[in-house]
Amino acid sequence: MFNTKLVLAYQGTNYCGFQIQTKSQDPTVQYHLDKVLSSLFNEEIKTILCSRTDSGVHANGQVVNFIHSSNKFTEQRRLVLALNAHLPYDIRVLESESMYLDFHARYHAKGKLYSYLIDNAIANRPLTNSFSYHVHKKLDFEKMVIASKYLIGTHDFSSFKGSQGATKTTVRTITRFDLTLDDQYIKIQVEGNGFLYNMVRIIVGTLIHVGMGKISPEAIKDIIEAKDRMKAGPTAPAKGLILEKIYY
Amino acid sequence: MFNTKLVLAYQGTNYCGFQIQTKSQDPTVQYHLDKVLSSLFNEEIKTILCSRTDSGVHANGQVVNFIHSSNKFTEQRRLVLALNAHLPYDIRVLESESMYLDFHARYHAKGKLYSYLIDNAIANRPLTNSFSYHVHKKLDFEKMVIASKYLIGTHDFSSFKGSQGATKTTVRTITRFDLTLDDQYIKIQVEGNGFLYNMVRIIVGTLIHVGMGKISPEAIKDIIEAKDRMKAGPTAPAKGLILEKIYY
Numbered sequence: 001m002f003n004t005k006l007v008l009a010y011q012g013t014n015y016c017g018f019q020i021q022t023k024s025q026d027p028t029v030q031y032h033l034d035k036v037l038s039s040l041f042n043e044e045i046k047t048i049l050c051s052r053t054d055s056g057v058h059a060n061g062q063v064v065n066f067i068h069s070s071n072k073f074t075e076q077r078r079l080v081l082a083l084n085a086h087l088p089y090d091i092r093v094l095e096s097e098s099m100y101l102d103f104h105a106r107y108h109a110k111g112k113l114y115s116y117l118i119d120n121a122i123a124n125r126p127l128t129n130s131f132s133y134h135v136h137k138k139l140d141f142e143k144m145v146i147a148s149k150y151l152i153g154t155h156d157f158s159s160f161k162g163s164q165g166a167t168k169t170t171v172r173t174i175t176r177f178d179l180t181l182d183d184q185y186i187k188i189q190v191e192g193n194g195f196l197y198n199m200v201r202i203i204v205g206t207l208i209h210v211g212m213g214k215i216s217p218e219a220i221k222d223i224i225e226a227k228d229r230m231k232a233g234p235t236a237p238a239k240g241l242i243l244e245k246i247y248y
Numbered sequence: 249m250f251n252t253k254l255v256l257a258y259q260g261t262n263y264c265g266f267q268i269q270t271k272s273q274d275p276t277v278q279y280h281l282d283k284v285l286s287s288l289f290n291e292e293i294k295t296i297l298c299s300r301t302d303s304g305v306h307a308n309g310q311v312v313n314f315i316h317s318s319n320k321f322t323e324q325r326r327l328v329l330a331l332n333a334h335l336p337y338d339i340r341v342l343e344s345e346s347m348y349l350d351f352h353a354r355y356h357a358k359g360k361l362y363s364y365l366i367d368n369a370i371a372n373r374p375l376t377n378s379f380s381y382h383v384h385k386k387l388d389f390e391k392m393v394i395a396s397k398y399l400i401g402t403h404d405f406s407s408f409k410g411s412q413g414a415t416k417t418t419v420r421t422i423t424r425f426d427l428t429l430d431d432q433y434i435k436i437q438v439e440g441n442g443f444l445y446n447m448v449r450i451i452v453g454t455l456i457h458v459g460m461g462k463i464s465p466e467a468i469k470d471i472i473e474a475k476d477r478m479k480a481g482p483t484a485p486a487k488g489l490i491l492e493k494i495y496y
Contacts, residue, residue: 011374058375077370084371092371122325123332123340126259127306127379127490242375 002071003103004079006047007095008033008062012238013130014090018053018062029053029091033064036086040079041068050105050246051112054198056238058131061094061113061245065105111175111247113191116204116240121184132185133240139211141181146217147210148177148188150224151203158227160206162198162235170196170227179207186211189244198235206233250319251351252327254295255343256281256310260486261378262338266301266310277301277339281312284334288327289316298353298494299360302446304486306379309342309361309493313353359423359495361439364452364488369432380433381488387459389429394465395458396425396436398472399451406475408454410446410483418444418475427455434459437492446483454481 008029010018016026020034030047037045047064073079076096083093117132119125124134154173161170176191188207190200206223209215215223215233223231256277258266264274268282278295285293295312321327324344331341365380367373372382402421409418424439436455438448454471457463463471463481471479 009371009373009375011377060373060375080370089377090374092374094369094371094373121342122328123257123342125257125308126338126340127257127308129259129337130378131375 001101002068003065003099003101004068005063005065005097005099005103005105006033006083006093008064009060009092009094010058010062011090011130012053012056012058016055017057018049018051018059029062030064032088032091033083036083037066037068039086040082041070041072043069048105050109051243053241053243054238057241057243058239059243062243063105063109063246063248065099065103067101105246108248109194109246111191111193112195112243113176113189113245113247114195114200115242115244116188116190116200116236117242118186118188118204118208118240119184120186125184128185131239131242133237135208135211137212139186139208140213141179141186141211143213143217144186144207144211145179147207147215147220148179150217150220152177155224156227157196157199157224159223159229159232160199160202161196161229162202163229164197167196172196172199201236201238201241202229202232202234204236204240208236209233249349250316251313251347251349252316253311253313253345253347253351253353254281254331254341256312257308257340257342258306258310259338259378260301260304260306264303265305266297266299266307277310278312280336280339281331284331285314285316287334288330289318289320291317296353298357299491301489301491302486305489305491306487307491310491311353311357311494311496313347313351315349353494356496357442357494359439359441360443360491361424361437361493361495362443362448363490363492364436364438364448364484365490366434366436366452366456366488367432368434373432376433379487379490381485383456383459385460387434387456388461389427389434389459391461391465392434392455392459393427395455395463395468396427398465398468399438400425403472404475405444405447405472407471407477407480408447408450409444409477410450411477412445415444420444420447449484449486449489450477450480450482452484452488456484457481 050063119132158170174192178189298311367380422440426437
C-alpha cells in the first residue's frame with residue numbers, strides 16, 4: 001500500500017465546494033479528482049481532504065491524501081503532469097509527495113492560512129472579479145486594522161461560527177492577522193490552528209462593517225465575549241476567499 | 249459641445265480587441281461602450297481610443313474620449329455608475345473626467361505602461377489563468393533581466409514589430425523595463441513613449457526564449473541591430489498582456 005499527498009489549486013466559481021456531496025449530483029472538485037485518480041491508478045481512489053471549502057471558495061493550497069495499491073507513478077512529477085492532463089482546467093495539482101502510510105491530510109494539519117480579497121473602489125477590476133468581493137463604499141482601512149488585532153490569539157469564536165458545522169469546541173487560535181492595502185485592494189490574511197464553519201467569512205464581513213463605520217473597532221472585544229453569532233457582521237461572499245496554505 | 253475622458257478596465261478574453269471592427273460583427277469593447285454611451289446621452293457617440301488592444305489583450309487603464317452635445321452628467325461619479333450599470337461585467341469604467349474640447353485620447357498620450365504575466369511552474373494557478381501565460385519549463389530569470397537591459401532606450405524596434413501595423417517610423421523609446429519574480433510568477437513591466445504593433449508581445453516572447461536558453465542575453469543587441477523580425481523570438485500569447493496605464 002502507498003500513501004500519496006497532493007497539493008491542489010482551484011477556482012471554486014464553477015464548483016459546489018470541494019467535498020463530494022452525498023445527497024446531490026452537483027459537481028465538486030473532489031468528484032473530478034477521485035474520478036481522474038481512479039482512472040489513472042486503475043482502482044477506486046477516495047481522497048481524504050484536509051479542509052472542506054464551500055461552494056465558490058477558491059484554493060491555492062488545498063491538501064488531500066489517498067491510499068493506493070499500485071505504485072505506477074514512482075516519479076512524482078509524472079503524476080502531477082498526468083493528473084493535470086485529465087483534470088478540468090480550473091483544477092490543478094501543484095505538487096505530489098509520497099508519504100508514510102499513516103499520514104492523514106486532515107488529522108495531521110497543524111494550521112491553515114486563508115486570504116480574502118476586497119476590491120474597494122467605485123468600479124471593480126474585471127481581471128480579479130472572480131476572486132474578489134467588490135465593496136463600492138470606501139472602507140476605513142485603519143479602523144479595520146485596529147479591529148483585527150482583537151481577533152489574534154486564543155478565543156471562543158462562537159460569535160463567528162456559521163449555523164451548520166458541529167464541533168467539539170469553538171475555541172480556536174488565530175496566530176497571524178494581516179491586512180494590506182494595495183491600490184484599490186484590501187487583502188486580508190488569517191492564519192490559525194483551525195477555523196470554525198464560515199469563521200473567516202464572518203470575520204471578514206464583520207471587519208467590512210467596521211470599515212463602513214457600522215461597528216467600532218473596539219466592539220470586536222465585546223462581540224467575541226458575547227459568543228453570539230447575531231452580534232457579529234454578515235458572512236462575506238465565498239468568491240473572495242482563498243484557502244492559501246495548510247501547515248503540517 | 250463637451251469632451252469627456254474615460255479610463256477603462258476590461259478582461260479581453262471574450263472580446264475581439266478594443267476597436268470596432270468595420271469588416272466583421274465580432275464583439276469588441278468599443279462596440280459595447282459606444283452603444284451604452286449613445287443610449288445614455290441620447291445621441292450617437294463615437295469614442296476615440298488611445299490604444300488599440302488586440303483580441304484577448306486586457307486593460308487596467310485604457311483611455312478614450314468622446315464629444316457630446318448634452319451635459320446631463322455634470323457629476324462624473326454619476327456617469328461612471330450609470331455606465332457600469334449598463335456595460336457587461338468584464339468591462340468597467342474606472343474614472344471619468346471633463347476635458348478641454350481639443351483633448352484627444354490618442355494624440356495627447358505621452359507614454360504607456362504594459363505588463364505581462366508569466367506563470368512559470370509545472371502547474372499553472374487557476375485563479376490567474378485568464379490573464380497569464382503558462383510556461384511549464386523553468387525560465388532563467390537572471391538571464392531575462394540581463395537581456396531586458398539592452399531594450400531600454402531609443403532604438404529602431406523593427407525586429408520587434410508585427411507584420412500588420414504601418415507606421416511612419418519604427419523608432420521608439422523604452423523608458424522603463426522591470427522584471428519581478430514573485431512565487432511562481434514573472435511579471436514584466438514595460439513603459440515607453442509608444443509601441444509598434446505586437447511589440448510588447450514579441451519582446452516578451454524573445455525574453456522567454458532567453459529564459460529557456462535558446463537566445464543568449466547579449467544577442468538582444470544583435471537582434472535590435474538586425475532590424476529583422478525573423479531574428480527575434482515568437483509573439484507571446486495575448487492573454488498575458490495588460491495595458492496598465494496611459495500617461496498624458
